[in-house]
Amino acid sequence: xxxxxxxxxxxxxxxxxxxxxxxxxxxxxxxxxxxxxxxxxxxxxxxxxxxxxxxxxxxxxxxxxxxxxxxxxxxxxxxxxxxxxxxxxxxxxxxxxxxxxxxxxxxxxxxxxxxxxxxxxxxxxxxxxxxxxxxxxxxxxxxxxxxxxxxxxxxxxxxxxxxxxxxxxxxxxxxxxxxxxxxxxxxxxxxxxxxxxxxxxxxxxxxxxxxxxxxxxxxxxxxxxxxxxxxxxxxxxxxxxxxxxxxxxxxxxxxxxxxxxxxxxxxxxxxxxxxxxxxxxxxxxxxxx
Numbered sequence: 001x002x003x004x005x006x007x008x009x010x011x012x013x014x015x016x017x018x019x020x021x022x023x024x025x026x027x028x029x030x031x032x033x034x035x036x037x038x039x040x041x042x043x044x045x046x047x048x049x050x051x052x053x054x055x056x057x058x059x060x061x062x063x064x065x066x067x068x069x070x071x072x073x074x075x076x077x078x079x080x081x082x083x084x085x086x087x088x089x090x091x092x093x094x095x096x097x098x099x100x101x102x103x104x105x106x107x108x109x110x111x112x113x114x115x116x117x118x119x120x121x122x123x124x125x126x127x128x129x130x131x132x133x134x135x136x137x138x139x140x141x142x143x144x145x146x147x148x149x150x151x152x153x154x155x156x157x158x159x160x161x162x163x164x165x166x167x168x169x170x171x172x173x174x175x176x177x178x179x180x181x182x183x184x185x186x187x188x189x190x191x192x193x194x195x196x197x198x199x200x201x202x203x204x205x206x207x208x209x210x211x212x213x214x215x216x217x218x219x220x221x222x223x224x225x226x227x228x229x230x231x232x233x234x235x236x237x238x239x240x241x242x243x244x245x246x247x248x249x250x251x252x253x254x255x256x257x258x259x260x261x262x263x264x265x266x267x268x269x270x271x272x273x274x275x276x277x278x279x280x281x282x283x284x285x286x287x288x289x
Contacts, residue, residue, distance in 0.1 A: 001106055008102060011073065012095045014080070018088060025088070025127045035192040039125035042199050043118035049203075050114070059111055065104030072098025092126030117202055124195035140190070140223070145180040147227035148234060157235060166234050176237040180230055189229075189257075193222040193264060200268055210272070217267050225260035232256065 009016075018024050019036060026036040047054070075094035079087050100119055104112045145164045152159040158169040164180040197218035201211035 004102060004106070008098065012076065012098075015076075015088070015091050015095055019092065019125065019127060033127050035195055036125040036127065039122060039195060043121050046118045046121070046202070047115070054111065054114060059106065060108040061106065062104055062108045062112075065101050065106070065112075067101070069098055069101030069105055072096075072101050087129060089126055089129040089132075093123065096120075096122050096126070121195075121198065124191070124198070128191065140226075141180055143223060144226055144230050147223075148180070148230040151227060151231045152234060155231075155235075159234065166230075168234050168237055170238050176234075178230075178234045178237055189226050189260070190219055190222040192257075193218040193260070196261070196264065200265075204268070205272070210275070213271055214268055217271070218264065221260065221264045221267060225256065225263065229256045 020026055026033045072094050075097060076091055079085060079090040079094060096119065099122070100112070103115055103119065107115070141164050145161055145166060148166060149159055149161045152166075152168065160167050160169075160175075166178045166180065167175045168178070169175050194215060197215045198211075201214040205211045205214060
């Protein structure tokens, strides 16, 4: 088992370095893909919390898992060595597929079912291909630009919008433009918040519909906070136009993840307060009696 784990790490080391290395996607584009660093940690915490339950299950060799493992390795080699189809995202999903095969082979189907969540959750650590992102983000760009314009007008800012470009005017009538580019669409924030919602749902909710509701909450919260982020960036251009670009732009976007996280957790708390789990209801009734 130890040799197989070491072999898996060595086989996929190139992908791991490109994703998590000092010059990898998560480090270079921390504002967009920094959440990937937390994904393996959350999977590990889930396994650690449930270790007592998993310890009682007897692992067994399940040879059909070998076919899944080999297929995952072949898929990885294909998307790595084929120049025309080389793709970091598909390499990452091939790795997760191979990990599933390895667990199925060494632990058996019963234990694999209990480990399915932490394995599947690793998919949030895979950077989505830019080609896919660009097709999805077009609508979110429009939403961010329109929503930011409305929010700035509510806050009594003099602002105009032409397509996806906002122009904020100061008291002297001087205009400061801000382009709502693909990076400002909020798609990365949506991905990060869905990952957060899935983790929160599985850790804190017992009923399946609570988990679904928590995941569905992630999208409107992420879209709203991205509108706030673009509006803040547009407003601070009145102070210094350089704040809307470069390192300052990244820093402000990262800092706004904190209130976004707090808003999301408040929505989760409110949902659980309005519709508590059955276990919580029975516990409160028992305490009263």
